[in-house]
Amino acid sequence: MKALTWQGKRSVSVETVPDPFIVEPTDAIIRVTSTAICGSDLHLYELLGPFLDAGDILGHEPMGVVVEVGSDVTALAVGDRVVVPFNIACGHCFMCRRGLQSQCETTQVTEYGSGAALFGYTKLYGQVPGGQAEYLRVPLADYNHIRVGDDLPDDRYLFLSDILPTAWQGVEYADVPEGGTLVVMGLGPVGQFAARIGVDRGLRVLAVDPEAVRREMAERHGVDAFDLTDDVVDELRDLTDGRGADAVVDAVGLEAHGNPAIEAAQSALGVLPDPAARAVMQTAGVEPVEDIETETPEADTEVANAA
Ligand SMILES: [Zn+2]
Ligand SMILES: [Zn+2]
Structure with missing residues (x-):
């Protein structure tokens, strides 16, 4: 085959x-x-x-x-x-x-x-x-x-x-109270599903993604979508009476690009001999989870989705 x-x-x-x-x-x-x-x-x-x-x-x-x-x-x-x-x-x-x-x-x-x-x-x-x-x-x-x-x-x-149940489980774990507000970070495939599952459950869904075409797709399904700007946190706070959302689903992926330190570490691992690299990666964690820098976004931040 x-x-x-x-x-x-x-x-x-x-x-x-x-x-x-x-x-x-x-x-x-x-x-x-x-x-x-x-x-x-x-x-x-x-x-x-x-x-x-x-x-x-x-x-x-x-x-x-x-x-x-x-x-x-x-x-x-x-x-x-x-x-x-x-x-x-x-x-x-x-x-x-x-x-x-x-x-x-x-x-x-x-x-x-x-x-x-x-x-x-x-x-x-x-x-x-x-x-x-x-x-x-x-x-x-x-x-x-x-x-x-x-x-x-x-x-x-x-x-x-994978991605539909992954998104479903994310919304399930978010445990938003009835009629509450869910923020979804990242509108790739998993983010799109998570946002639409939130809408389907009667939640108010606010989502953030730097790509207009992804925001438009989400908005066609009842999601309020926002660009990833310096002001987006304030915007979301203003829309939730200053309290913020009830929960946030991070659907950006395990290795969002745009962080020079992480990329350098990954490249370094890639050139180590295999046994050494395996040991380092098992100790350090295979998939470093990077906080989303919503307040100081890199101009070139990519939103990559991983399930
Ligand atoms: Zn078993
Ligand atoms: Zn997958």
Whole structure:
């Protein structure tokens, strides 16, 4: 089959690779019909090279049709149309029973102290072949799928693989009181979803993004959107009786560009020998979370969204 593979820092290519096959009786194989690129994939492209091997198959936002099931799979049959979310979880361990599937104890990658395994996302998350490919092996397939109907095209379902539930969970955690005000920082895909979920829940949603086209998209769906200016914090405060919003969802992404110190650190890591880089990154945290400098924005601040 053809698959998108990582080949080195800033180097990916479509290559012919062996088709996946059933390894465990709980596996299924799907023929991928649609697959998305995530903001998180930028980390693989740029930063996480020490945790990838040339040839690793990328992608964690696929959907498709089941073409084969293992002997223990009971919830799926050949021909079923499914979305495959990025987490790989068992559904019955201590963490899964508490709704913490991203910490699944059955699939967690203890070697790196990470959470649950993820598709297409480095050795830190199990080095599981990803979904930017013609076929995908889905481990623990009874649990790791969302079956969908045949009624709508792929693009009406595909975002269930990551960014729609990611945005939903962000709004859920924000726990805005009924009729309250939610601010969404960043209007890329996850920010757009978070803002519209807020509107759908009857919240007043104010959003901030430097790109006019993104603000216009949000405004078409009932969001009040603001440019990222020196005055935006005052504007938002004025609109909320001086109190500020009830909650803020940061949908800018884990590595907003425009911070010279972070970029220098990332570049330095990129040129360290792999074992040393791995040690530093595990100690320092793989994905440095950068505060959004709303009061002194860089002129070149980019809003990149990661799920
Ligand atoms: Zn994603
Ligand atoms: Zn589990």
